[in-house]
Amino acid sequence: MSEPPRFDRGHTDDLMSFLAASPTPYHAVANAAERLEKAGFRQVAETDAWDGTAGGKYVLRGGAIIAWYVPEGAEAHTPFRIVGAHTDSPTLRVKPRPDSGAHGWRQVAVEIYGGPLLNSWLDRDLGLAGRLSLRDGTTCLVDVDRPLLRVPQLAIHLDRAVNSDGLKLDKQRHMQPVWGLGEDVRDGDLIAFLEETAGLPDGSVTGWDLMVHPVEPPAFLGRDRELVAGPRMDNLLSVHAGTAALAAVAGHGSGLSYIPVLAAFDHEENGSQSDTGADGPLLGSVLERSVHARGGSLEDRARALAGTVCLSSDTGHAVHPNYAERHDPTHHPRVDGGPLLKVNVNNRYATDGSGRAVFAAACEKAGVPFQTFVSNNAMPCGTTIGPITAARHGIRTVDIGVAILSMHSVRELCGAKDPYLLANALTAFLEG
Template sequence: MSEPSRPSPATPTRGASRTQPFHRGHTDDLMAFLSASPSPYHAVATAAERLEKAGFTQVDETDAWDASSGGKYVLRGGALIAWYVPEGAAPHTPFRIVGAHTDSPNLRVKPRPDTGAHGWRQVAVEVYGGPLLNSWLDRDLGLAGRLTLRDGTTRLVDVDRPLLRVPQLAIHLDRSVSTDGLKLDKQRHLQPVWGLGDDVRDGDLIAFLEQESGLTAGEVAGWDLMVHSVEPPAYLGRDRDLLAGPRMDNLLSVHAGTAALAAAAGRDLPCIPVLAAFDHEENGSQSDTGADGPLLGSVLERSVFARGGSLEDRARALAGSVCLSSDTGHAVHPNYAERHDPTHHPRANGGPILKVNVNNRYATDGSGRAVFAAACEKADVPLQTFVSNNSMPCGTTIGPITAARHGIRTVDIGVAILSMHSARELCGADDPYLLANALAAFLEG
């Protein structure tokens, strides 16, 4: 029997049945997206490239915006806001927003990166966010991010080959590690090695990156660099029904949101679909590119004003708007089931999860649940619910921040995964496709 046709990875198929076979094309495309996006700066560049192919055009924040319809996007650092204005949209037309974040917990290069001891050359790094530190040990690491040149322009850099390694102490020198647990000092134990030599000179790492990027010596004036695992994403399991890969928290949602927005473009919609991919969620969102910054509000307001709207129109548009804050959540762990709520056990490949916390760590309420349930029903996608065990602290997302900052009804959703905040995470291989279809149905209003 021939294999069923696959939907285009860039355009989720509306009405996808939960009984349909695993849609390998979409997940293959997610794997390519993860590999192309080792930093937030690469992630938004990759998403922008895909939106360009769908007919979107970049607008500059320093330019005057016009009332033209069509797809548009703004890039700022590691953040992207993209939206599609249907033909004839009124100034008070409400927005349908998919919110996500581009950053992941990792190790980031310090301002003076060159260090070392006892014949080892090392790179000085700082811990970003809340990574599972042990997952970065004994792993082949590359280096990626953004270089700022002396003329103020930026250049993306990606050394995607084994360059660094954080070596773990041998068990012979730490006999109790298997019984008492691994204890890591963030300052002393996480500095990766990248060569041999006693002569550690300031500027060696940046000079190496200048050479890698085809730049002249001394051209780089600043940098935002981070390490990443060079092991590519891969299908896992007897039936290849699992996906292992880096940065799925939360590039999985950025990829699904990009695909859903591209699918919505060109349709006659009653709303304006938006993708808001923010940076710095993992350390509180308080930056000019984070969800707690002014970027989204500024874009929405300028879109209203560009179409001839007033403050009254802006208020009407936001009052009728809805945001899905899409971020990964916790699948029930087979080895630690007692850590989960006993009546809420989200499973891999069980469809997207609705995330609920009555203490407002998630923004979902009953009316928000109805919105997402309707989108899942429209797309024929199964829906699960996540709530934390009462004895365990609950994480949070950009959802409550978005709701409080903009007064927009917000619903927290996502895909259930294992190994969250590891250098390599695990999810069901068809959940990304199901999420993208639910988001596409939501963006259509």
């Protein structure tokens, strides 16, 4: 194994900035694109004809970004090395008629997105962010990054058994945040407020994709600041690491034998079935068009995909000190122990023995230790974009990630070194 990389706290500092600046998938892909632009990548439109010139390129579609780097001399059948991730996180999303309220409280009607730990959203200072669709056909991003909303918990005096019987939350009745006072609730108030906030003319917003987010910034935690607490680590931690890895590889891209790719999808938390999800056509379309732009045929495409490997990078479960019995007794991943190799024989993860060898080689090249995660047989695991990618495109896929605690909470917890170790492993993988 190579010498382990010396920990660079600057990478983790940059991750924290990325998390804070990316309250929604739309903001996350905009921030990833900005980093790639600085690394020399250029955006290409899906509606334009593509050329096969060397260099870095990316496409944006909603909350998804696909970016790739074509090295000099790449052939039409040159295979890809893909880092897959997702941009969405469990949250509360604003309903089509957002203005509601009762008993003198003004509220915002929200719908539960994905599988959040609902109790973690209670009594938090919350902002509001997302994408506004305008009358002229354009869109703009908005972020009210200040305390604006709150989901107030019921006082213990009115729920005396809460600590003994457990907190029971009804998703419809108990999760609607308050944002002001007033008896006169008028349709259009929230959108009018956002138009004013974004400096838009009255009545210019005709559609919206808005979600609630905590405004407390990420922070180092612990005696020696060896932990990081923050929102949306699942899975912006992987998006950030993949972006950094792709930019690094593009910076010294001569001699690459693969075409490195970052594929960050939306809607993983609710099944990936959308035009911007991993179960949609976006990745396949980009890879096929890249082959054809270099003069390739259907045969070249088949050859390229046959040699392609994808690392599906998503967060995984670190052993919990208070609930160690919930984990497999022989697999106890620890924070700052290096990235996880995630295995499930029922294909909830896509890893097999040959995929393990690919990841082990990348970690060895980077000098990065790695751990293995498998779930307790009595507690079936979740799944990722990995099996979807493998099945939809016939691509060998390996599931990996960083070990965290409090997954799907408003604030998740990881080791300060693990994001840097992951980025180094992804860089080595993309280099081939």
